[in-house]
Amino acid sequence: MIGEKFIKESSIKIELKISSIKREKNIKPIKLVKPIPEDFFIKLITERRSVREYSEKPMSFEHLSFILYSASSVSGERMGIKLRTYPSAGAKYPIDIYVAVFNVENLEQGIYKYNDTKFQLELLAKGNYKKELYDISIQQDFVMQSAIMIILVARSLRSTYRYGERGIRYVLMDASYISSNIYLSSTYLNLGSCVIGSFADEAFKKFLNIKGDETFVVLAHTVGTIK
Ligand SMILES: Cc1cc2nc3c(=O)[nH]c(=O)nc-3n(C[C@H](O)[C@H](O)[C@H](O)COP(=O)(O)O)c2cc1C
Numbered sequence: 200m201i202g203e204k205f206i207k208e209s210s211i212k213i214e215l216k217i218s219s220i221k222r223e224k225n226i227k228p229i230k231l232v233k234p235i236p237e238d239f240f241i242k243l244i245t246e247r248r249s250v251r252e253y254s255e256k257p258m259s260f261e262h263l264s265f266i267l268y269s270a271s272s273v274s275g276e277r278m279g280i281k282l283r284t285y286p287s288a289g290a291k292y293p294i295d296i297y298v299a300v301f302n303v304e305n306l307e308q309g310i311y312k313y314n315d316t317k318f319q320l321e322l323l324a325k326g327n328y329k330k331e332l333y334d335i336s337i338q339q340d341f342v343m344q345s346a347i348m349i350i351l352v353a354r355s356l357r358s359t360y361r362y363g364e365r366g367i368r369y370v371l372m373d374a375s376y377i378s379s380n381i382y383l384s385s386t387y388l389n390l391g392s393c394v395i396g397s398f399a400d401e402a403f404k405k406f407l408n409i410k411g412d413e414t415f416v417v418l419a420h421t422v423g424t425i426k
Contacts, residue, residue, distance in 0.1 A: 250391025253423025269384035286377035288369035293357035345421035
């Protein structure tokens with residue numbers, strides 16, 4: 200089985216007879232073909248920026264749904280495994296997605312768990328938790344202006360039980376792929392988004408009431424309407 204070989208190579212230091220590449224000297228670099236700037240994908244990827252200023256205009260429920268759909272949703276199936284809109288090592292999908300709603304049309308403020316296989320939000324706690332999340336995010340001002348915060352939580356056992364310590368790398372990568380999807384879908388919708396990696400780890404876990412060393416917040420993302 201292909202998978203078995205992969206696991207062996209990723210968790211065991213195997214000895215291979217490998218010789219190093221011999222680097223050439225004085226070689227002229229080869230210029231690449233620049234894509235046309237009008238290309239839809241190129242425009243999207245070059246226009247993406249971390250946006251830290253948002254207006255008070257609420258985000259629409261459709262836009263929230265669109266971003267979550269892009270971040271992670273079922274986009275295929277292989278051997279009974281539901282595949283998502285982002286790649287995941289061994290299709291383990293070890294990231295749970297939470298959404299703090301502050302300012303979204305037709306949606307109550309609160310902390311929700313996003314169920315990506317059923318494409319639905321599940322309310323965990325009602326209320327406006329913006330101030331708590333601002334404090335947890337080391338009081339970064341833009342959190343106070345944002346319409347939502349998407350929180351990516353690693354459930355690393357889902358990966359490490361299979362890949363050992365190497366699984367931690369994969370968990371972090373998975374979160375980055377989701378983050379890219381959030382950035383690009385926000386750009387596409389003309390919304391502002393910024394990823395947040397600076398936060399108080401233990402306070403975040405306490406706030407979400409998540410426990411255990413294997414479970415931790417990897418990243419958070421603010422999204423809001425642009426001023
Ligand atoms: C892992 C990671 C953590 C980050 N954490 C923060 C953060 O806590 N606060 C913030 O304002 N920006 C944060 N950023 C955004 C970077 O500052 C930003 O991506 C970088 O300055 C490049 O700008 P650009 O995203 O507009 O291209 C983070 C980015 C990454 C990849």
